[in-house]
Amino acid sequence: MGQQGDAAKAKDTAAKDTAAKDTGGSKGGSKGRTGAGGKAPGKDTGKDTVITPRAEDYSQWYLDVVRAGELMDYAPVRGCMVIRPNGYGIWEALQRDLDRRFRETGHENAYFPLLIPRSFLAKEAEHVEGFAKECAIVTHHRLKTVERDGKTTLEPDPASRLEEEYIIRPTSETMIWHMYGKWIDSWRDLPLLLNQWANVMRWEMRTRPFLRTAEFLWQEGHTAHATRDEAMQETRLILDIYRDFCEEILAIPVVQGVKTESERFPGADETFCIEAMMQNGWALQSGTSHFLGQNFAKAFDVTFQNKEGEREHVWASSWGVSTRLIGGVVMTHSDDNGLVLPPRVAPLPVVIVPIYRKAHEKEAVMVHADKVAAVLKDVGLRVKIDDRENMKPGAKYYEWERRGVPLRIEVGPRDVKNDGVMSVRRDNRNKEPMPLAGLAEQVPALLDCIQRDMLERARAAREERTGDVATLDELAERLEASPGWYRGGWDGTPETEAKVKEVTNATIRLIPLEGSEPDGRKDLVSGKDAKYTVVYARAY
RNA sequence: CGGGGUGUACCUCAGUGGUAGAGGGGUAGCUUUGGGAGCUACCAGUCGCGGGUUCGAAUCCCGCCACCCCGACCA
Known part of the structure; x- marks a missing residue:
């Protein structure tokens, strides 16, 4: 009941699990462990969550790890989660680094409203198509109490019905382009390079902690330029920032590429992306950078006067990464003992566990621990001494792991x-001993080493699961035997792309920026000469 | 939206019509502390919700609701 909370109790009726009964019989307690099988996980402290081994059930493993690591808890709102300090700390670390990169490349932060007038969303044809199905709508601005069956409840006050409803933003292009129309008039106003850190809401059918939640946190950059080339350069610049960031900070190796039309952002002319491979061989789209052409400028009539005095529509890009990256970090690095964080995004990179038996030992040990902590703090590391009295060291190891x-x-x-x-x-x-005298150098060096090793390990794991296929049958077999990324030919038609998906459940993750030459390959389905070499994989 | 499941204590669950349970957890105390400590006491539940059947319902029946998992769709 952790998550059904009050909403559930609001009204209605109840009874027994009719549905459950009908289908019943089926393997009662086959799984027999926490959460597996179908028991809704509820709130727990994370201290006693059993972690399902990856080999047994990968997606249960993921759910166990994020909860045992105290990254999140389910909220009493459908598809929404609470990001707990250990998870939010990752977001903050990531945010700090990315924000610095944006500033260094000339971007500024701003903030736009959560609510978007309904009519705005309708202005760009493809954009509406893409988002209309998953929008939450604000229809009233006031509640009133009513008596119903002897109980007092709250209902929207019909008198407060909004003339034009608001949409809770699923993304901010429309709001931002409305404003850009007011701000851009001359070539001197360009480029306009804004970013916002915000929450957005997409009413997804199926949610998963971090990977897909109804509400999520992200940054969305929106830029306006005088020329096509400039906007394209910006799109690519950001893609490079995303790649470097993922590899250097999150230790997640990524491949850059272009999305096919079917996977393109609604309203974009071209969507660039970075894709990462998770430990189960699935792909995770980890960031996108869209070249928007003049689509939004035209929809919102945003023009500027060029140096020749002519009015032109501006060119645009938009780009974003979200809290999904946290899920990517978890799925890339963690193991059967739980979460493994790269030092650069770990809210706490170092923990000190004191060990002692007698009182006099304790005293000496604590003095020593304080000394160690002081040395590390001095070199800028966040450190915590776990001085809890009621736990033995082994229990502490277990928890920090x-x-x-x-x-x-x-x-x-x-x-x-x-x-x-x-x-x-x-x-x-x-495990290795270190002399106190060398800690100030050795600990940071060791953390750097861990960071590098994690990236290399992830890269090696990806290479091991990457291969080449020549036919649809071969792709299906290889995916079945060993899920991963498979390079293959594509003739560039939506038909063969759709066929691959239908048969294998895998999609074209991207047309890689490097290595997309057809190289004499044939299309997996049609057998015609390939136009590109693309990467096929299952994706989150 | 299709399929599969689950709702009983903070968590994981047992409980096929007769006083609401276990383990973990939390609190207090004592003993402990180099890989999940032990003992004692205590804390903790309108059995998801509304009806019905019954002398009696967590349990049987009807109607809902919520959440989780797997698909399809999306970051």
Whole structure:
């Protein structure tokens, strides 16, 4: 009941699980462990969630890891989650770094309203098509209490019905282009390079923590330019920023490419993307950068006067990454013991666990631990000493592992005597002693090493699951035997693209920026000469 | 929207018509502390909601609701 909360109780009736009964009989407790099978996970502290091994059930593993790592909890609102401090800390770290990159390339932050007049969304034909089905709508601005069956409830006050409803933004192009129309008049007003950090809402049919939630956090950049080339350059610049960011900060290797028309953002002329491979071989679209052409400028009639005194429609880009990246981090690096975070986005990169038996040991150990913490804080690291009295060290190890802390430092009587510490890496569990004297250099170096190793490990895992196929049958077989990314020929028609999807459930993830030459390949379906080499894979 | 499931304590669940349970958790105390500590006591539930059947319903019947998982659609 964690998540059904009050809404459920509001009214109605009830009874027994009719539906459950009808279909019943089927394997009662076959799974027999937490959450598997179909029991709705509720709120828990994360302290006692059993983590299903990846090999047993990958998507259950993912759900277990995000909860055991205390990244999120289910909210009492359909498809929505609470991002807990350990998860929000990742978002903040990621935000800090990306924001710096945006500023360094000339962008500024701004904020636009959550609510968008309904008519705005209708102005760009493809855009409406793309988003209309998943919008939440605000229809009233006031509630009133009413008596119903002897109970007092709240209902929208009919008198407060809005003349024009508002849409809760699924993305802000329309609002932003409305405003750009007011701000852009001359070539001197261009380029206009804005970004906003915001929440958006898309009423998705099926949600998954971080990967797809009804409400999510993201940044959306919206730029306006005088020429096509400039707008395209901007689109590509951002794509490079996204790639570098994912690889350097999240330790997620990505491939850059272009989406096919069927996967293109509604309203874009071209959608560029970065795709990452998760440990189960599926692809995760991790960021998109759209070349919008003049579509929104035309829909909102945004023109400028060029140096020759003529009026032209402006050229545009938009781009974004979301809290989905957190799901990508989890699925790329974590293991059967729980979360594994790259040091650069870990809310807590280092935890110190003191170990002692007697009172006099405790005193010496705590003094030592404080010394260690001071050294690390001095070099700019966030550190925590886990001085909880009621837990034994083993229990603390267990907990910090599940929370993904990259480096654990153990400090016990032996370490006091040796004037050193024991360090234990989360990513590979390597344990090594370190002298106190060298900590200021060794710990940051070790964290960098972990960061690099995680990226390389992820890259190696991706390469291992990447291959080439020549026919549809071969693709289907290979995907069945070993889910992954398969390069193959595509003749460029929507028909063969759709056929592949129908047969294999895999889609064209992208036409890679590098290596999309047909190279003599044939289309998997039609057998005609390929126009491109593309990457086929199952995707989230 | 199709298919499959689940709603009982903070969590995971057991409970086929007769006093509401277990394990974990939390609180307090004592003993512990180099990989999930032990003992004692305590805390904790309108059994998702509304009806019905019955002397009696968590349990049987009817009607709902919510959530989770798998698809289709999307970041």
